[in-house]
Amino acid sequence: MDVLSSTQSQSIFVKQKSTNATHCKNPSNLRSHVRMSQKSIDFGLTHQLFDEIPVSNTFAWNNLIQTHLTNGDSDRVVSTYRQMLLRGVRPDKHTIPRILTAARHTSSFSFGKQVHGHALKLGLSSESYVISALLEMYGRLDGANAAKLVFCKSARRNSVSWTLISRLYIMEDKPGLAVDMFKQMVESKSEIDPLALVTAIVACGMLKSLQEGRYVHEIAKKCGLEADVLVSNSLLKMYIDCGSIKDARAVFDRMPSKDVISWTEIFRGYVKNGGFNEGLKLFRQMSMEGVKPDSLAISSILPACGRGAAHKQGKEIHAYLLRNGIDLNVTVQNAVLDMYVKSGFIESAAKIFAGMKDRDAISWTVMILGYSLHGQGELGVDLFRKMEKNSSVEIDQIAYAAALHACTTARLVEQGRFYFNCITAPKSRHYALMVALLSRVGLFDEARVFMEEHKLEGHVEVLRALLDGCRIHHNMRTAKRVIEQLCDLQTLNADNYVLLSNWYSSFAKWDMVNELRETIRDMGLKPRKAYSWIEFRNKIHVFGTGDVSHPRSEKIYWELHSLMKKIEEEGTRLNLDFSLHDVDEERECVPIGHSELLATSFGLISTQAGATIRVTKNLRMCGNCHDSAKAISKIVEREIIIKDPSCFHHFKDGFCSCGDFW
Numbered sequence: 001m002d003v004l005s006s007t008q009s010q011s012i013f014v015k016q017k018s019t020n021a022t023h024c025k026n027p028s029n030l031r032s033h034v035r036m037s038q039k040s041i042d043f044g045l046t047h048q049l050f051d052e053i054p055v056s057n058t059f060a061w062n063n064l065i066q067t068h069l070t071n072g073d074s075d076r077v078v079s080t081y082r083q084m085l086l087r088g089v090r091p092d093k094h095t096i097p098r099i100l101t102a103a104r105h106t107s108s109f110s111f112g113k114q115v116h117g118h119a120l121k122l123g124l125s126s127e128s129y130v131i132s133a134l135l136e137m138y139g140r141l142d143g144a145n146a147a148k149l150v151f152c153k154s155a156r157r158n159s160v161s162w163t164l165i166s167r168l169y170i171m172e173d174k175p176g177l178a179v180d181m182f183k184q185m186v187e188s189k190s191e192i193d194p195l196a197l198v199t200a201i202v203a204c205g206m207l208k209s210l211q212e213g214r215y216v217h218e219i220a221k222k223c224g225l226e227a228d229v230l231v232s233n234s235l236l237k238m239y240i241d242c243g244s245i246k247d248a249r250a251v252f253d254r255m256p257s258k259d260v261i262s263w264t265e266i267f268r269g270y271v272k273n274g275g276f277n278e279g280l281k282l283f284r285q286m287s288m289e290g291v292k293p294d295s296l297a298i299s300s301i302l303p304a305c306g307r308g309a310a311h312k313q314g315k316e317i318h319a320y321l322l323r324n325g326i327d328l329n330v331t332v333q334n335a336v337l338d339m340y341v342k343s344g345f346i347e348s349a350a351k352i353f354a355g356m357k358d359r360d361a362i363s364w365t366v367m368i369l370g371y372s373l374h375g376q377g378e379l380g381v382d383l384f385r386k387m388e389k390n391s392s393v394e395i396d397q398i399a400y401a402a403a404l405h406a407c408t409t410a411r412l413v414e415q416g417r418f419y420f421n422c423i424t425a426p427k428s429r430h431y432a433l434m435v436a437l438l439s440r441v442g443l444f445d446e447a448r449v450f451m452e453e454h455k456l457e458g459h460v461e462v463l464r465a466l467l468d469g470c471r472i473h474h475n476m477r478t479a480k481r482v483i484e485q486l487c488d489l490q491t492l493n494a495d496n497y498v499l500l501s502n503w504y505s506s507f508a509k510w511d512m513v514n515e516l517r518e519t520i521r522d523m524g525l526k527p528r529k530a531y532s533w534i535e536f537r538n539k540i541h542v543f544g545t546g547d548v549s550h551p552r553s554e555k556i557y558w559e560l561h562s563l564m565k566k567i568e569e570e571g572t573r574l575n576l577d578f579s580l581h582d583v584d585e586e587r588e589c590v591p592i593g594h595s596e597l598l599a600t601s602f603g604l605i606s607t608q609a610g611a612t613i614r615v616t617k618n619l620r621m622c623g624n625c626h627d628s629a630k631a632i633s634k635i636v637e638r639e640i641i642i643k644d645p646s647c648f649h650h651f652k653d654g655f656c657s658c659g660d661f662w
Contacts, residue, residue: 062094069098077102078111093124097133109141126155135164144168144177157188163196170203178203179212192223198234205238210247213238217251226254233261240269260291268300276304280313292324295332302335306342307616312538314339334362341370344614344641344648364390365399372406374648375657380406381415397423397430404433409647411441411661432461439469440661444478460489467499468646471580472661479503479580494525498584505587506579527584532595532617532642536606543602545585546593556601560592563601567631574631575623583619591624596642600629604636613640620644621662630654 053060061084068076081099084091091099096119103112116134119125125134131154139147148165151157162185169178182200186192197220204213217235220226226235232255239248252258252266263286270279283301286293293301298321305314318336321328333356340349353359353367364387371380384403387393400423407416416437423430431454438447447466456462463482470479480503486496497516504512520527533542543550550556567574578587586594596617603613621629621644633640634654642649650657 058089058092061089065098074102074105093127093129096124097129100133100137104137104140112137128156128158131156132160135161139168144172159191159193159196162190163199166199175203175206186219194225194228194231197225197231201234201238205241208242210242210244213242227256229259233265236265245269245273260294260297263291264297264300271304279304295327295329299331299335302339306339311343314343330358330360338366341366346370346374361393361396361399364393365402368406369402372409377406377409381410381412401429408433408437408440413441428459428461431456432465435462436465436468439466442473444475494520494527495582498527499582502578502581502587530583530586530595530619532599532615534599534603534615541602543595543598545595546589547598555605556598559601559605560597563632564592566635572631574627577623581622586622594625596621596625597628600640616643630656
């Protein structure tokens, strides 16, 4: 029923009776009643106040309505409004917005439209507060287009109303329309405030449109609002989301004052774009300038430490967290956990995980995948079984992918089949892992049938998983077919032609090798170069294939020659098969000139006896280097950890954690 019936509508215009005026004589009594209504737990007393509030005192009614609204009791807001009308109290421009807010909170669109009618009858529909509340109500309950109709019919349009419509379009994932509204706002000569700019900037970030973003940026400059911290921070995020770290840095450098959000956004941008060193440099600069990082800042910079060469910075940041009592919420702990996993410290990661009081799906997944990447697939599978028993954690597709990865590392076929069948809508990643598992244990016929059933022959990720199995089991026939398929699917990928060239070279088909080299040259393709790096005394030492540029090259090669002589004396046979290797330069280079062995040798001559050597390589290790590293670890009695794109190889006592399956 319409709360403003014809009788009630007339009553609110009736002149107030003189008897009601007596209540105004004691304002302190009224204030005490209002205070009591605000603090009272028993809201049943509220109705007792209705008769005591003067009819002429709209402020008191508004205060009572606001109290209920603040307490989240929208039903009492509505009942108080009804009583207000029944007693002939005329709502004002402050009453209607609060009632519209209550209608929005209760999702009562029909009631909201009735209140809109009241506003029209009372002549309040052109008040700015009322317009804003109407736009919010229509936008949330009937959509942005409905709100825009109200906006177009309103006589007053200010920055708030323009921005509200833009924000509603953003909430409906229509950033293009939000930007259009901002442009119309500019053309209408309406006042542009920081909130309007931020809303438009957010829309540009969602569109990932540099052109639109730079347009809004120019408007911010013309309005003299570029230096506003809120606007600058929004511009930073927008440029990063649009992929322009250069524009983001320009905004950052011009900011007269920077808060923790500013710093976090800029080094997050560098980390996101692979500029890990610059990100860490900015993080240190922030600390030097006295800006204390919060949990979000820590979570944003830790991925930059998830590399073997940056593990010291990661440990320092972890120590900083503990010393300064920064909130170790689950997001921060997950970031620390991920940092230790990716920088090669799986034992430290396990300790962090064991000490976590609260764990979410990310915590479990990071640790399961961590065990798998470090060659401990069985532990990863065991941990996933524990995760299954934890009713508070929802297992998603990413967790199942981690479980499949662990099964692949541990070569647990039956368990892998079971987990794959648990996935309701498998993605390309899940199919690739299943093929990797089958081919890793030599089940090529089953892998082929699986691929045919799911029509996976055209998926590059799946084909590369199959090729890994061919490499392990030296299945040359299947490998050639897979490589040719990859060449057809990725005609501009030089690595595929290198693979095919190495395959032909293993059979001494030099005419085909030369033809493929001509193909690579004629197409202007550039095979990837292999590099390895190691950190020593806060400096990164990078080595290429056959590198002799390092100041200590003579000592590095002498050490390798000495080690190789010992390996030969012990009768160890090294794997010199490059038939399915995808690095062109390494096949024809003397094995001791491969980048990972050069970096390892540098580590051995530069560190104390017993110290762990940590090396990272950008491309897959060849079989010769893998066998050499195993033998060297036994001779020098040290652990050597080499990370390549597939996994962490922990070489110790003549064995590798990957079990020679990589």
